[in-house]
Amino acid sequence: MTADPGGPARLRVRPVQAAYRQVAEQLRDQIVSGALPSGSRLPSETELGSMFGVSRSTVREALRQLASQHLIDTTRGATGGSFVAAPDAGLIADNLGGSLGLLVNSRSMSVDNLLEARLLLEPHAARLAAERATAEDLDELRRTVERTGHLDPDEGFTVHWDFHTTLVSISGNPLLHVMCQPINVVLSGRMHRDRVARQAWEGIDEDHAKVYEAVAGGEADTAETLVREHLLSLRPLYERMED
16 A cells, blocks of 8 residues: 555654753763863853753753752852862762662662672672772771671661772772662661661671771682672572562
8 A cells, every 4th residue: 555645744753852951961961971071161041042042941941950960060149150060979879879769669670680780799899999909998998897896786787888888989990889889878778677687797797807808918809709698698688678
């Protein structure tokens, strides 16, 4: 069957985004690509409106969207304006943690998904830490181990997580920190600490001490293996989160 030459054409179309989204997307692309480096001052709202052919209110909404994503900072006053934000790995990790938490709550992602990702990332971070950690890094890691030894499980709950955060941070790769920290934030927030027996906390302390010794000794293979075994041993505790 041939198309009717006099009939309406069958077009493939994409929905047109709202104007402010198009403005925000183009500015975001230039920020992410580095065309607009950190600290760069954006043109005024009036100037941006003229460049994009849109109203000031449209530009203002686009800037609000970029600010909510922590891509720009806006200040008021004679010397104010909108500036490309300086990157903050901790802030990025916190924002990702909130988003991951929403995905887990909505059942779009499972705790098991988080554990799989953690097993891919953290053992390798331990290997890098054993290869790269400075004396100051090792002091910081040792302090997290020492602080939990005499604490009640409830009081030491956060410090136990500090060990893992510190371990990843001393790997020397900030991207690993950005990737691991949101996962740990969600897992720690969902763990039922009252379901963890005191003996289990003692075992966790022992595992952390062994990992520290391997990292401090520069034993990369051992550090990687110990962290993987440690995380696998914790799996039953995390599986109870789904109950």
